Amino acid sequence: MVRRMRRLAGVAIGGLAALLLSFTLAEPVKAAPKAPPAGVDISGDGLAEPLRLRAESHPQHVVAVIEQVTLRALVRQSGKPKAADLGPKYTVVVLAGDVPKQTYDLYPEAVGGPRVFRPAKQPDSRKTTAAWFLGRVSMSETLRTAGVPLERTYESVSGGVGGGERIIPEDSLNPAEDINEAFGELRRLLLLNVAVMLVITLGLAGIALLIRRRTR
Template sequence: MVRRMRRLAAVAVGGLAALLLPFTFAEPAKAAPKAPPAGVDITGHGLAEPLKLRADSHPAHVVAVIEQVNFRGLVRQSTKPKTADLGPKYTVVVLAGDVPKQTYDLYPKAVGGPRVFRPAKQPDARKTTAAWFLGRVSMSETLRTAGVPLERTHETVSGGVGGGERIIPEDSLNPAQDINEAFVELRRLLLLNVAVVLVITIGLAGIALLIRRRTR
């Protein structure tokens, strides 16, 4: 009887530890980041020749520009904006190797906020429909830092899409904010680990006490 109780206790403890430990002591599993496309070509107002950005030399700029045409979170428009309200146009062509795959028209200075147009005719001959989207408020600054001759603007904070209303002044930015947030998250993780260790310890003590009473 005593041996059977000990075996049951060992199995219970092992199962509890196997369930809890991967969620606390091990870092969360993360999917391997996807490699960015080979690059983008940008043409448009103020550019005498295409601006060619490649992932091997400008990976951050390539990812940032492609993010502007990532339709997750973008709001689709049912009607075409007035041509007079669009402002300068910049065409972005996404490349896979040296092969053009996708093309989009960006309007960072459009009235009411940036706009994105997806033409029905795409370089890779895939089937799609022409569509207009509200662009991200960071479009102008993203294109400017990538090399497009645009005036510097401050990014708005109205959910990441559309024109926005409130402006963030440069002197209000706190460079230590991200570090502080990282320390707060680390402290929370450590407290969670301590709590789980206490639960396991109390569980082991209870099982040991139960076994001791049964063996008397």
Template sequence: MVGKVRRLLGMVAAVTAAAVLGFGTAAPAEASRAGRAAPKPPPAGVDITGDGLTEPLRLRADSHPAHVLAVIDQVNWFGRTGAASGPKPADLGPKYTIVVLAGDAPKQTFDLYPLAKGGPRAFRPAKQPDSRKTSAGWFLGRLNMSETLRTAGVPLERQFDTVSGGVGGGERVIPEDSLNPGRDIDAAISELQRLLLLNAGVLLVITAGLAGIALLIRRRTR
């Protein structure tokens, strides 16, 4: 009886050891396969071409991360459908085409018009570099589109009517001389002085009139 128990315990120990060894060798293999199946994604980038650029402006996330994110932020919020038509060609102004890349592979392209009349505009062509299915459409652009492109290297004049947002921030919209409190106080005092002089003149005329009436009544009652 004791011998049977010992043989049974030995068989259980052998099976347990084999299972542990099998699990120990399988886990690294699975981890290795998982590591090969999830490679590091390629860095993002943006290529910009358009008016005033003699060669494409190539921005990459590893060297210009802030500029890449700012430019992509101009187009990454568009919906699936846009307006069927945009402004008149004469009202669009300079055109800049941006291509969004993943590594060296182009993924999306957009046409930006930062100086369009009525505000910046963007156009998404139906034909995209990665052959994705999308519809052509026009979109209203962000107000800081011009400043974002300018800061990224596009030859655009600085815009002083930008309120906020984007790389480069914004500028004061109200002229500095209109915020002078001393000038406003002086103007208010001048108005008050003119009002006081006018009131004094009216009182003087009324007093003279009353004096004249009193004199006339006194003469008639004698």
């Protein structure tokens, strides 16, 4: 009877340890990449005709321009800047398919830092209010690389009006992959610790059972 109990305990411990170790070797699930917006049109000073950027042909430029008008990441400005301080104006129209959905006015060379203006009248007829926002310091360089005739500038590392950008190329960083890898390593460590604790606990239980059987 004692030998049978020991064999069963050994089989249970081995199976449990193998199951837990198989979990630790599993790769973390990677989040599916988000599809870029359908496209943007850019018009303004120095452009004879609008720049028509589409996700199929210019995905990086489309995403970069969209980030400039993502208002939840920007700081709203209470007052209206002076017209003389705004500099050249560039209008960005965001498309869903071939349908214009949103429009914004960008001022990359405004005094005190870039500005973003959201007109009250939007292409999709949704109700909103006119508002000014402090733009990203990378606005000028983003528009320049997209094809807008602006002089080359250098992005700020530490921040600035509306939030800073990095000089390190975007494609050299992958936050989602780094986070998944960190969580995967943490999960492996935790599961390995749990497996060790279970093996020790079951081993002690088996020894206690064996001692109890022999002392009877």
